[in-house]
Amino acid sequence: MRLTPFRASASRFHADSGCGRCAHARLETAKVGKDFKLLNFYRPDIAHQALLAILDSPLAKAGKLKALYIHTKKNVLIEVNPQVRLPRTFKRFCGLLVQLLQKLSIRATNGPDKLLKVIKGPITKHFPLNAERVGLSHKSADIVTLPQYVKTLSAESVPVFVVGAMAHGKIDITYVDRFMSISQYPLSAAYCIGRITNALEQHWNIV
Template sequence: MLYLILADSELETVTPKIASDKSVQWKARKRGRRATELILDSNRYKATRNLSEPNRRGRPDIVHVCMLAAMDSPLNREGLLRFYVHTRHDRIIEAHPKARIPRSYNRFIGMMEQLFLTGEVSQGESFLRLGKGTLDNLVKRIKPGSTITLSERGRELDREGIFQDIGGGDVCVIVGGFPRGDFRSEVEAISDRIVSIYPKPLEALTVVTHIIQFYEDELDVIKESFKVKELP
């Protein structure tokens, strides 16, 4: 099983500091919500630049594309992936393997607003759940056989080297869910290895898709799924 965590993700609701901004208030009235119930999006609210670390705040789009890629992967379809989102304010989103993520960005934002407001979005037997917890708490709850963090400053490994020592066991992989900078969480303390798959910075989506594919290759997921299909 691959436990994939999109860590320190810049997904949060509008902070009280910019809640009175005209563009935020207009959007809140249009959506019938309080300003602080809206998802912070730096592309929609210029007031985001008045917050601390403005160059990385308000990036729900990163979470959106990574969730879409992960949930639609063969690894997830075969029941071998568990996907989590950890945010800057230590909120944890757990995605049921059959959770349906809207491809429309606006609908995704609406889903996230509902999730932050109610703590759960149910879709029959599947769900998205929101809870509280640090990245360290989450890894301890998962209890993987090993924990690997992806970082450009990590040890350089090729696709065969990343999962060579797991022996088919459960592994947790941590990928940064922010547009620039470094992890805010103490990943060194909770990681068995910090590795790099490319010498230059990569977008979170690229890292997520590569890691999933590397793990699929390690377990021959695609080949095994075709074998099952061919059985009488």
């Protein structure tokens, strides 16, 4: 499964089976005194919560999360290593993202692996050929329950979910194959991701 979440406008992830993307994430920096800081009025906390929801899931811990991307409002594309352990506190997360946006990559302290890195687009070149790209939108007339949807996935297809990571607005993604709504109510990005991961965990018998 693939997920992608800075403003993330959206979060994208693909699972194993899958991938995820956080789209329109609002992650903007500004110089304050001698330091650079994330601008909190862009709500980077939404992306932080969404990422923790993905990475903390049994789905990710079982190795089914194959890719995770963040696509910012300013068209910066960030690849997140599914094995990364993000800071739990928002302050430390902001510091990490400021460092990433300046240095373009963050390496593991005990090895050569890159935990976070800015990559070249378009995002579609990073998706598998058999990707089934789904965007979540509360305003979509296509209302589905995720457990029923994942049952329709073929064994060969790789689900790619695009989840908005902004306080207001909509995902404007031309490469999504299908938009769907998973509730009659507006949901937070983290809650949407929780529903996605739960449905896939049930489908693949991950407990």
